[in-house]
Amino acid sequence: MPVRAVVTDIEGTTSAIAFVKETLFPFAERALDGFLAQHGGEPAVAAILDETRALAPGQDPAEALRGWMARDEKVTPLKALQGMIWRQGFESGALKGHLWPDVAACLRAWAAAGIALRIYSSGSVEAQRLLFGHTEAGDLTPLLSGFDDTRTGPKREADSYAAIAHAAGLPPGEMLFLSDVAEELDAAQAAGMQTCQLVRAADGTVASNRHPACATFPEVAARFGLPAPDEPPPA
Numbered sequence: 001m002p003v004r005a006v007v008t009d010i011e012g013t014t015s016a017i018a019f020v021k022e023t024l025f026p027f028a029e030r031a032l033d034g035f036l037a038q039h040g041g042e043p044a045v046a047a048i049l050d051e052t053r054a055l056a057p058g059q060d061p062a063e064a065l066r067g068w069m070a071r072d073e074k075v076t077p078l079k080a081l082q083g084m085i086w087r088q089g090f091e092s093g094a095l096k097g098h099l100w101p102d103v104a105a106c107l108r109a110w111a112a113a114g115i116a117l118r119i120y121s122s123g124s125v126e127a128q129r130l131l132f133g134h135t136e137a138g139d140l141t142p143l144l145s146g147f148d149d150t151r152t153g154p155k156r157e158a159d160s161y162a163a164i165a166h167a168a169g170l171p172p173g174e175m176l177f178l179s180d181v182a183e184e185l186d187a188a189q190a191a192g193m194q195t196c197q198l199v200r201a202a203d204g205t206v207a208s209n210r211h212p213a214c215a216t217f218p219e220v221a222a223r224f225g226l227p228a229p230d231e232p233p234p235a
């Protein structure tokens with residue numbers, strides 16, 4: 001079936017795991033206490049702290065958030081708060097959204113051919129917009145027609161992918177989900193989507209054998225009949 005929409009994960013798929021773990025997470029960790037001291041009374045931040053207390057009863061919310069960060073737990077209020085903290089970094093230029101060198105040219109070629117492009121990541125929608133709005137290849141958000149995070153649903157549950165297909169207004173079979181995590185691909189496949197695992201050598205991803213595997217976006221293009229970019233990716 002032809003692919004009319006591509007839904008992509010971020011960490012391990014468009015972007016290096018090391019960028020998330022060694023740049024983004026430490027940035028949020030360093031800024032956490034100051035951010036809560038300055039913004040803790042604002043309604044959006046107070047709501048995140050309430051969500052945190054509900055998920056970690058009896059624990060100081062800042063400590064709960066710090067623990068989730070240390071264990072890389074994809075907990076929705078943590079992800080929302082990280083997005084808010086990263087805003088300052090992206091907008092000041094202290095942070096640049098990392099994309100593997102093959103990604104931007106393919107996204108441009110696919111969008112130009114009328115393929116709908118969407119993001120589905122554990123990173124909050126705010127963080128997704130910031131990352132794609134501030135990449136070394138420029139602002140790529142005009143190429144993207146939809147953003148979903150774990151408020152849509154857990155990434156390992158088929159219903160989340162059904163909801164994404166519904167929001168895109170397409171049959172799931174005409175949508176291709178890209179991720180480094182086999183369990184996420186299993187869920188997308190259970191919802192009827194086409195799937196491809198990104199096995200990025202630098203990320204040390206191990207191919208699952210349950211899904212087609214590609215090392216780069218141009219390989220994805222070749223395998224799924226998507227247009228390839230005109231220009232070669234920068235070295």
Ligand SMILES: CSCCC(=O)C(=O)COP(=O)(O)O
Pocket residue numbers: 009010011012020024074079082120121122123124127128131155
């Ligand atoms: C700017 S997105 C930050 C990435 C992040 O926090 C994360 O947890 C990524 O998880 P993914 O679902 O994209 O693998």
Ligand SMILES: [Mg+2]
Pocket residue numbers: 009010011012013179180181
């Ligand atoms: Mg990932």
